Amino acid sequence: MTTMINWLEKRADLSPNTDAVKLSDGTTYSFSELYHHARSMALQLKQEGIKSGDHVSVISPNHYRFLVTIHALNLIGAVSFLMNIRLSSAEIAFQLQDGDVSAVILDQRYENLVGDDLNVIDIHSGNLDQPLEQKSHSMDLDDLSHVIYTSGTTGQPKGVELTYGNHWWNANGSALNLGLYAHDRWLLSLPMFHVGGLSIVYRSVIYGIPLHLHESFDVEAIHDDIMNQGVTIMSVVSVMLDQLLERLGNDYYPEQFRCMLLGGGPAPKPLLTRARDKHVPVYQTYGMTETASQFCTLDDQNAFDKLGAAGKPLFPNQLDIVQDDESLPAQQVGEIVVHGPSVTKGYYKRPDETADKLQNGWLKTGDLGYFDKDGFLYVVDRRKDLIISGGENVYPAEIESVLKGHPHIADAGVVGQKNERWGEVPVAFIVEREPVDEQELTTYCQNHLANYKVPKTWYKTDELPRNAAKKLLRHQLQARLEE
Amino acid sequence: MTTMINWLEKRADLSPNTDAVKLSDGTTYSFSELYHHARSMALQLKQEGIKSGDHVSVISPNHYRFLVTIHALNLIGAVSFLMNIRLSSAEIAFQLQDGDVSAVILDQRYENLVGDDLNVIDIHSGNLDQPLEQKSHSMDLDDLSHVIYTSGTTGQPKGVELTYGNHWWNANGSALNLGLYAHDRWLLSLPMFHVGGLSIVYRSVIYGIPLHLHESFDVEAIHDDIMNQGVTIMSVVSVMLDQLLERLGNDYYPEQFRCMLLGGGPAPKPLLTRARDKHVPVYQTYGMTETASQFCTLDDQNAFDKLGAAGKPLFPNQLDIVQDDESLPAQQVGEIVVHGPSVTKGYYKRPDETADKLQNGWLKTGDLGYFDKDGFLYVVDRRKDLIISGGENVYPAEIESVLKGHPHIADAGVVGQKNERWGEVPVAFIVEREPVDEQELTTYCQNHLANYKVPKTWYKTDELPRNAAKKLLRHQLQARLEE
Known part of the structure; x- marks a missing residue:
């Protein structure tokens, strides 16, 4: 067990006056303010009966309050079940019941998705500037921080368990791949209820860099943020990249914009070529909820040379291409299996599926891919039928x-x-x-x-x-x- | 238990052609070559009877072979006891016996320091370019990598146990503080048998950056390396900084030289002022063998403003100033106690001293210091009588x-x-x-x-x-x- 100080508390001590977040209306909050807001929210949630170990659902689009809530639940030591706001009430009901959730924190627009048998708390209620006494909060890398549901080939969604350790290794593996620059600013427009957005929340705090929080994918606002507000890194999926390139037109991004991290499935080659022609530094990634987001990523030396490749597994992750439990040589397509400290320990209350997919610490992804002769991963097909x-x-x-x-x-x-x-x-x-x-x-x-x-x-x-x-x-x- | 791929093996896969090391004669070896050499050395050592779990002493000044040997012993899973070459034969004999060491790898200049009852291996013997089969090596963060002896107030030297995890967290905490730039190059002139030099060995592999290895502190060679060979970071103690500043004279270091990490005890204020006047970015640190090197370090925002301070504890370390087990307020001098994943788990075969110095995961350093109003550490006195x-x-x-x-x-x-x-x-x-x-x-x-x-x-x-x-x-x- 590796216990340590809560990361936001630590960051608020190290970088109290650094911007933690910049909202699209220009409002900024420092790490010291974010920490105070999260502690105020934690106090309120405790008054509402939420305690350490509780399973708490959060249903909200991207918003500063959502960010504060994630940190508040970490401070309490509750496990947060982050739910896709686009799910139907039947789907939400399944996850609430399956996850043994006792309270729901939501944006009131989604109140109709939830029954009235649970403790429902408005995410916008409560004062974030409460007077607070000094107190220290710890966390353990082996503790569950989140459960995020994914569907599978059987049709029954299952909760992926993510620990603080999974996030830690993911954040560090990414920094060791992309580097960490004093002026870095990461644009967050992916939903925080998906692991791709959530991982940026942790990176911001661990790295001590601002995240530029967008409540939705507003091409104009995001284009402006990259062009004029010093953003250096952004995470996107193909459809977003496509629209951003269209908006970019004959212009070019400023030099400090150093990484467009592209995930969420295989990217069409013409899109990658268009990006390359515009000198947009696209780093293709491969990852999933089970690996706490990106697991493989291209590096800056190969971003333009290995078009279509998803790179190599981040430090110290391992990936293999197998068939019938045997490793395959380069160029041969097989199932992608992954191993490393950012890989989930299992599915909530699904011992059989966990045992089936996780063997000797290696997770069978169900995706198909191959290595080229230099050991770069090419994903040829995502999980069966996905x-x-x-x-x-x-x-x-x-x-x-x-x-x-x-x-x-x-x-x-x-x-x-x-x-x-x-x-x-x-x-x-x-x-x-x-x-x-x-x-x-x-x-x-x-x-x-x-x-x-x-x-x-x-x-x-x-x-x-x-x-x-x-x-x-x-x-x-x-x-x-x-x- | 967190098992993972051996770091050098991983780095050799990620950055095979990147320089791992540059020697002062200009020779370079890539990570792929360093990995091959370490595997060749490991094969030879196994043939000499060394196996996983063995306690192996290394007695050598800085040399490429010393670096290769550290990695070779990690690949085997042996625990290496790195010994100060300046010790007397009586001191060496004590450590060999106390540490239950079964083999000694040494530079022949130090052969007279060691009795003939042990398996003694010349560090310069053996071919580093042996033909090898492909094989994967794992390591566990909880496993011991090194034991390094320090003396104490009782006069009896004791072996500080360092795990791979201690090195991992130290390396990452430093990167989160100093950042990690694509062109970074770390000059290593501190002896690798001390934790200050050893930590650079791990950083190089984890970050994927070259280390510029100097066999001794040759002011002229080091000055040239900083001025002309792209070094960005160097670790020094006061006496080295003093001589480098004298050599620098009226000149200035090139802009890419971004960090002079100053450890090894409190620095005289006039030295810090001289460095500041020459725009040399000195980052004062505080650390010890028990914390796997730097534990607190100034950051770039405060390097010049907080002259004399040793900064704040690296992410996610914690430090407190106590008297009679109570935390003291700012400005009051008390004993420095430290907590975090880079802190040793104890002293080899010294349960009583371990229990005395490590309580609830907090290590009593015996050093005296205080926090200023912004939470920056000032060390006023090192361990009693040190x-x-x-x-x-x-x-x-x-x-x-x-x-x-x-x-x-x-x-x-x-x-x-x-x-x-x-x-x-x-x-x-x-x-x-x-x-x-x-x-x-x-x-x-x-x-x-x-x-x-x-x-x-x-x-x-x-x-x-x-x-x-x-x-x-x-x-x-x-x-x-x-x-």
Whole structure:
């Protein structure tokens, strides 16, 4: 067990007057202010009954209060369940129950997503400037900080357990790869309820650098921030990069902008080429919730030479390409397995799935890839059947399971269809029991699923391709789509 | 337990062609070459019978082979006991026996220091370019990497246990304080058998930056290295800084030279002022073997403003000023106690001293200091009675114990005397049993002690000041000296 002082408290001591955060309206808060606000919020939450070890859900879009809440729950020692605001109330209800959550801190716009049997706290209530006594807070690297749900091939979402240690190693591995400069400023526009955004929260505090917090992906505001406000690093997914390049037009980013960290699924080569032509330093990454965000990243020496590669595993991570438990040589495609201190210790209350995916400390990702002759990773296919739409992971099995719950649907199969804006969108093949119109199906899905999971096109068919064991053959559906 | 890939192996994969080391004759070796050499050396050492868990002593001045040997022993999983080459054979014999050392790897110049009952291996033997099969090496942060002996107030040297974790946190805490730049190059001239030099060995591999390895403190060679070879950081003790400033004369260091890390005891204020006048960015540090080197360091924002301060504890270290187990307010002098993941877990085979000095994870340093109103540490006095001579720690009790072993000496007391070049030198007060001349005493001490511990002046007296419990009152000797 490695116990240590709470990181925000430590940072507030080391860099009290450094900007911790800059909001898009120009407001800034120093690390000393952020720490005071987090302690004020922690005091309020304790008064609401939240204590160390509690499971607490947070449902909010990016906002300074969301950042403060994450730190406040860390100070209390509660485990925070960060939830995607785009989920349906049915999906939220599942996570609250599965996660044994006792309180929910939310933006009131999302109040209708939550039942009234829980302790519900408005994230915007309470005074952040309370008078406080001096006190020290500790944390342990082995303690759980967050549980974040991901879906899987079985359709049942499961909670990925992340410890403080996972975040620590992730933040340090990234600094050892990208370097750490006195004037660094990291633009945060990815949602903090996803691990990609959350990891920036920890990096800011560990590195002692400001994060530029955007409440949404407003191309104009972000473009201005990069051009005029000293941003040096930004994390994006492909759809964001595409729009930023379009906005950039014939202009160029200032020299201090040194890294566009691109995650959230394989990037189309033409996009990477466009970025290179504009001298935008894109560093492709590979990572997932289970690795507390980026696990492999290109470095500055190879950002332009190894177009399409996701780099090498960050210090001291390890990655291997295997088939039938044997390592494969360079150029051969196999399953990606990962090992290292930023990898999750397991799934909440899922001993079987944990044992199945994590063996001898190596996590089977289900993704396919290969090493080139220099040991750089190329990801050729994401987790079996996974659809990535605008950086959000969409699992067909989860949608199919909802569709098959509709009384007029006898069978359903979902696959991803290429989409210029979102990369992919889900589309559904259905076998009707009784006639049903598309509008009704869409509304039905919207009641059960986040909007990005709702099929965008409906194909009616007499029968779905299944093998002898009745397993759906999604690649045949995919082939039909391409015809 | 946090197991991970061996750091040098990892670095050789990430940065195979980056310079790992540059020797003063201009020779460079890449991380890939250093890794191959370390593996070749490990193979040879295994053939000599060294295996995982063995205690192996290394006795060598700075040399590329010393660096290779440190990594080779890590690859094997042996614990290396790094010994000061300036110790006498009696001191070495004590450490070898106390440390249960089974093999000694040495530079042949030091062969006479070691008895012939051990497995002695010439550090310069063996081919570093052996053909090798691919193999992966792991390490665990909780495993011992080194034991380094320090003396103490009782006079009996004791082995400080350092784990890989201690080095990891030290290296990362330093990077989070100083930043990490793509063009960084760290000049290593401090001996690698001291923790100050050893820590640079680990930083080089963890950061992926070259170390410029000097076999001795050759002012001309080091001056040239800083002026013309792109060095950005150097670790020094006061006596080195003094000579470098003198050599610098009316010139200035190039802009990329960004940090002169000054450790090894309190620095004289006039020296700090001279450095500031020459725009030399001196970052004063506070640390010791027990903290795997620097524990507190000034940062770039305060390097010039807080002259004389040793900064704040590196991320995520904690430091407190206490008296009778109570924290003291700012400006009040008390004992310095430290806590954090770079602090040793204890002294080898010394459960009582470990329990006495390490309580609830806080190490009592014995040093005195205070915080200013902004929380910056000022060290006012090093460990009780400690003499620091040219960066080497000298404990009076150890010298007194040797002196009292001489048949003609009835009693002896040692204190430090100010010295312009070395900071302090030890001087002895002796009560004779029978007349003895100074030359004989000096020779006698040289046979038992490292030269820097041999008293430089002898004062004969009829009686030493002792209290009722017969405890030597060294401060009265000190007062006599000042008269």
